[in-house]
Amino acid sequence: MTPDYTLYLVTDSTPAILGDRDLPSVVRAAVKGGVTVVQYRDKMSETVDLVRTARQLHEVTRAHNVPLLINDRVDVALAVGAEGVHVGQEDMDLASARKLLGPDAIVGVSVGNADEAKAATAGGASYISIGAVFATPTYASSCLSFPQPQLSNNNVKRVRKENTKSILGPPGVRAILSCLRGYSPSIPVICIGGLNFSNIPRVLYQSRTSLDDPALSGVAVVSAIVAAQDPGVAAKQLRAQINTPPAFARPRMADSVAGLGEAEAKRRCLVEDGRVKAEMVVDVLRRVAETTPICHNMTNLVVQNFAANVALCIGASPIMSTTATEAPDLAALNGSLVVNVGTVTPDALANYQQALAAYNEKGGPVVLDPVGAGATQLRRNALRTLLSAGYFDVIKGNEDEIKAVATTAGAGAGIDTAAAQQRGVDSGASTLSDAQKAELVRAVAARERNVCLMTGRHDFVSDGARTFKVRNGHKFLGAITGSGCTLGTTIAACLAVKRDDTLLATLAGVLMFEIAAEKAGARPDVTGPGSFVPAFLDALWTLQGMYELGKADWLDAAMVDVCDV
Ligand SMILES: Nc1ncnc2c1ncn2[C@@H]1O[C@H](COP(=O)(O)OP(=O)(O)O)[C@@H](O)[C@H]1O
Ligand SMILES: Cc1ncsc1CCOP(=O)(O)O
Known part of the structure; x- marks a missing residue:
């Protein structure tokens, strides 16, 4: 069954985001609220703790028929029987992860540009995650400003690297999406980075030039749910928002030239035989007056x-x-x-x-x-x-x-x-x-x-x-x-x-x-x-x-x- 990537939750266990709550109950509320995929992301904990928490999370997600993916750690995914992993460009390569987990596992890949997106698609990724859309304090607060004596030098390097990911904005997301058009139109694509209630509608809107363009399959959020006062309510609101066109979305000829029909397209042409359609212009100005x-x-x-x-x-x-x-x-x-x-x-x-x-x-x-x-x-x-x-x-x-x-x-x-x-x-x-x-x-x-x-x-x-x-x-x-x-x-x-x-x-x-x-x-x-x-x-x-x-x-x-x- 193809997973539904509509609302993809990436967890964060650091006090700055999670507070004093326990992760399994936050995730339980979130999946009840409408999260469709959960990625357990924890760069700090020891392996023994990772496995224990992953097991608890898997119980929660399985009960709601939601896939659990483990960030980076193929070993942890195997240990708990999770549905898959998510790897970054610095982590275990896609082919090795696939080999270890088998053909049915979900293996997602983070990409920051069109070449990475194409490579991940060609390499058999189950989905790709484009980021960072916006600058986000999440990684910084979760990793660098929080003292972590147990963090190995390698981990520090990796975390630093993630913090400095380039910011793509919705146009950058769209550029990558459109590169995939004709290349592999069916691969699910999500995006991540600073996404929250107020910017998700615009990202979904501006990541397509027209209705003919490939659309994102979903959005990934961290603090918008994990740091929310009520993660369940936050997830519910985000789901509703993803399904509703933003208030500023107006009918645009560029969106649907083909769908407009000849008469309507002509009516909106504004200029005919070298002359501007005066009555249309005057109508606007009269309305102002x-x-x-x-x-x-x-x-x-x-x-x-x-x-x-x-x-x-x-x-x-x-x-x-x-x-x-x-x-x-x-x-x-x-x-x-x-x-x-x-x-x-x-x-x-x-x-x-x-x-x-x-x-x-x-x-x-x-x-x-x-x-x-x-x-x-x-x-x-x-x-x-x-x-x-x-x-x-x-x-x-x-x-x-x-x-x-x-x-x-x-x-x-x-x-x-x-x-x-x-x-x-x-x-x-x-x-x-x-x-x-x-x-x-x-x-x-x-x-x-x-x-x-x-x-x-x-x-x-x-x-x-x-x-x-x-x-x-x-x-x-x-x-x-x-x-x-x-x-x-x-x-x-x-x-x-x-x-x-x-x-x-x-x-x-x-x-x-x-x-x-x-x-x-x-x-x-x-x-x-x-x-x-x-x-x-x-x-x-x-x-x-x-x-x-x-x-x-x-x-x-x-x-x-x-x-x-
Ligand atoms: N040489 C010019 N001849 C005719 N219209 C001009 C000329 N220069 C500017 N305009 C008009 O002045 C307005 C402001 O344009 P512009 O001077 O480019 O903007 P700005 O003041 O932001 O630099 C526009 O309506 C533009 O068409
Ligand atoms: C001179 C000036 N300095 C700061 S704003 C401004 C006005 C610019 O007006 P315009 O761009 O319409 O000429």
């Missing part, structure tokens, strides 16, 4: 006032709040969030993460503006932290910022572009052709399973399936501070009212913003960036009046090209 969505900005110190004014001029209701404790209340108001790292600090970063979690839980749209992300190490780190912390519906930035996003994710994410040393918050000279820009935004959107917008004289936007180039805008936008940031605010307002097509909402925001800029820049009294700013706010305000009237002819100015990537 009529419903006044809350637009929560966690933005930099430079643009607070400008961003609030832009939001008001397009008909949204801005609130500039950088304190995460009020984010759950704001997320409940059905609006959207902008996370703009323009003046990021360590405290601010912690607040962004909490607010992101609050919006992700409610399914409220979130825009990430990684301002200056390619300029300093602090910003690169902040970007890495945010990309692992939650799901962003839209990531927007100038060329250098999008390059930073593309090169940030975990190993194996595989977007082929060079990171750029950004000049402050502005982008340096462009080094990419139009085709490369189109491919870059498509690849980021596909990797993150969201929408990516790269701004500049011309903008490129993609949801992984549809990619457009927008040729609107005005040179004064590039000559004032905060044009990119306030475009993020504008897009967030559109996302709040158009949740079933993130790309359309983004395109609507871009067009309104840039055509307003063209109208402002064309005014005879606008002679430079200084006079442009108030004229731009006026133009946004005037356009808002037009869509309230249902007028769409201003969109004749839209210049949107379909990119063939």
